[in-house]
Amino acid sequence: MNRLMSWPEPVVRVQSLSENGIGTIPDRYIKPISDRPALKSEIHDHLEVPVIDLQNLFGKDPALHQETSRRISSACRDWGFFQVVNHGVSHELMKRTLAVWRDFFELPLEVKQQYANSPSTYEGYGSRLGIEKGAILDWSDYFFLNYLPVTLRNQSKWPAQPVSCRELVAKYGAQVTKLCGRLLKAMAINLELKEDYLQNAFGGDEMGACLRANFYPKCPQPELTLGLSSHSDPGAITILLPDPDVAGLQVLKGGKWITVKPFPNAFIVNVGDQIQVLSNANYKSVEHRVIVNSEKDRVSLAFFYNPKSDLLIEPAKELVNEDQPALYKPMTYDEYRVYIRMNGPCGKTQIESMKSNR
DSSP states (O other), X not given: OGGGGSOSSOOOOHHHHHHTTOSSOOGGGOOOGGGSOOTTTTOOTTOOOOEEEGGGTTSSOHHHHHHHHHHHHHHHHHTSEEXXXXXXXXXXXXXXXXXXXXXXXXXXXXXXHTTBOOTTTOOEEESOSOOOTTOOOOXXXXXXXXXXXXXXXXXXXXXXXXTTHHHHHHHHHHHHHHHHHHHHHHHHHXXXXXXXXXXXXXXXXXOEEEEEEEEEOOOSOGGGOOSEEEEOOSSSEEEEEOOSSOOOEEEEETTEEEEOOOOTTOEEEEEOHHHHHHTTTSSOOOOEEEOOOSSOOEEEEEEEEEOOTTSEEOOOGGGOOXXXXXXXXXXXXXXXXXXXXXXXXXXXXXXXXXXXXX
């Protein structure tokens, strides 16, 4: 773990490169040809990530409840991604929280540098994932903070400017955490487990949660790079608040990259690797990536709901039998996420490497 104490070379802020008006991007950001986005050919208008109205999920009407549950289940099995509306989080709070992070990234560099992060915890202002020297980097900056458990929440590490940032993040985190709990219940029931099974298996009240505010600056050569390389999320579930004006998230479906069109006031939800493990691959995490553009900066907020870090996560016994043996070896979330912290985003190589030999 000592290798995780510092970055292997000086950190360059992508926003500074973009604002300097460069016409060509440095070689460090140019992806191999096979990983570059074919920007025009990858808009598949006939394929759209499901949009699910959660209003009836915990309403009184059992038929509507069942239909909503069925739609969540089928999205988890077929896509690993879905958008949710009527999710219980205040639209005004969503708008203000996204705006405050945009304001943070517009602050002078020396103010943001006070929060510069290291790879030991990733907390703070960062511009890279992974610690391999000479690695090809992504075209983005970010701010990463711990929200849960409360013992890890340190508001002095959150931005003091803009002045409303800390208060908004605390309120936003509380409402999104509630939504995560509701979604885990629905997923558990759909897997024919007890409704609190997933929440308890991931640590109950001691589950972890982190927020990453992403900033994708304008890029003079968007066809050569990515804002975030292809990966699946290591945790349980992710709730993404996308930029309402600029699409950028792409999901891999049937070997094609689908650009997700954000639905007004919706969150984008995706299944993480730990749900894939616990569900014994009934639900699958899905590779996704972020493209950039030459016209507009883009801001998004990713809220990661994660297992308690020292709990062993393995396929639920109820979902394992002779015909469907356990596909994954037990591993703690702490052990699991070291991989992405050292290697950066690497498709689904990590979860594939966890497969049991039995």
